[in-house]
Amino acid sequence: MSHMSLENVTMKFGPFRALTDLSFHISRGEILGVAGPNGAGKSTLMDVCTGGLKASAGEVIFDGRTITSCPRHVRCGLGIAQTFQIPTLLSSLTVGENLLAGHLFGHEARGTPSGIALEEILSLTRLGDHLDMDAARADLLTRKRIMLGAALATGPEIIFMDEPLGGLNSEEIAEFLDVVRHVRDSLGVTVVMVEHKTRALAEIADRILIINFGEFVMLDTPSIVLNDDHVVEIYLGKKHDA
Numbered sequence: 748m749s750h751m752s753l754e755n756v757t758m759k760f761g762p763f764r765a766l767t768d769l770s771f772h773i774s775r776g777e778i779l780g781v782a783g784p785n786g787a788g789k790s791t792l793m794d795v796c797t798g799g800l801k802a803s804a805g806e807v808i809f810d811g812r813t814i815t816s817c818p819r820h821v822r823c824g825l826g827i828a829q830t831f832q833i834p835t836l837l838s839s840l841t842v843g844e845n846l847l848a849g850h851l852f853g854h855e856a857r858g859t860p861s862g863i864a865l866e867e868i869l870s871l872t873r874l875g876d877h878l879d880m881d882a883a884r885a886d887l888l889t890r891k892r893i894m895l896g897a898a899l900a901t902g903p904e905i906i907f908m909d910e911p912l913g914g915l916n917s918e919e920i921a922e923f924l925d926v927v928r929h930v931r932d933s934l935g936v937t938v939v940m941v942e943h944k945t946r947a948l949a950e951i952a953d954r955i956l957i958i959n960f961g962e963f964v965m966l967d968t969p970s971i972v973l974n975d976d977h978v979v980e981i982y983l984g985k986k987h988d989a
């Protein structure tokens with residue numbers, strides 16, 4: 748059984764369709780990359796999955812349960828977490844307190860404590876040495892690791908990440924991807940990563956979904972998707988003749 752599926756999801760803002768009749772499955776434990784040109788509907792897609800938006804039509808199913816209309820905190824309680832493009836931290840608190848806040852939020856939403864130990868999150872996100880540091884003092888990569896840690900502390904089964912690599916240099920990208928890989932491998936958490944940097948996606952993703960103008964284009968392994976003529980054309984605006 749698939750972990751999460753979208754069935755004929757359409758998202759309208761007034762008369763404008765940001766997503767049109769989108770259907771696909773996310774498998775448990777996979778790293779799914781989501782790519783597409785600016786305005787393709789990637790953030791909208793993430794929001795209809797995590798509860799920021801309610802799809803105008805169609806259904807979002809998680810572990811067999813229809814969650815299309817569930818608000819964000821209910822989806823958090825079911826095991827759905829999200830990180831944002833610009834790190835949203837409690838900057839007056841320490842790194843440890845940020846993780847604790849995530850833990851408490853998840854506990855409250857679910858009614859039971861998270862099954863993921865804070866020590867393991869500290870080790871996976873490499874934050875063990877920074878526990879007492881004020882979050883406000885952290886550099887960008889560390890802020891991203893703190894946000895990921897706080898999201899993991901809610902105890903998710905699936906985590907959606909909105910452009911997590913933005914603003915990082917190539918060394919930092921490699922380090923962050925390594926953290927994400929370890930998170931998936933150690934915790935079995937499913938990862939959905941919306942990202943413009945397709946080369947990085949190709950390195951980490953099991954499969955990549957391409958959308959364009961809110962419509963499904965392709966979902967397959969990175970090598971198939973990124974070498975597909977239609978996908979290359981969408982990105983470059985012309986035929987790829989290599």
Ligand SMILES: Nc1ncnc2c1ncn2[C@@H]1O[C@H](COP(=O)(O)OP(=O)(O)OP(=O)(O)O)[C@@H](O)[C@H]1O
Nearest residue numbers: 760763764765783784785786787788789790791792
């Ligand atoms: N709240 C809203 N009201 C009206 N239109 C919206 C709203 N949110 C998004 N849109 C429109 O829906 C389309 C898809 O936007 P979305 O942000 O999902 O694209 P994206 O693929 O994430 O883009 P980018 O890569 O630039 O972040 C865009 O045309 C956008 O202007």
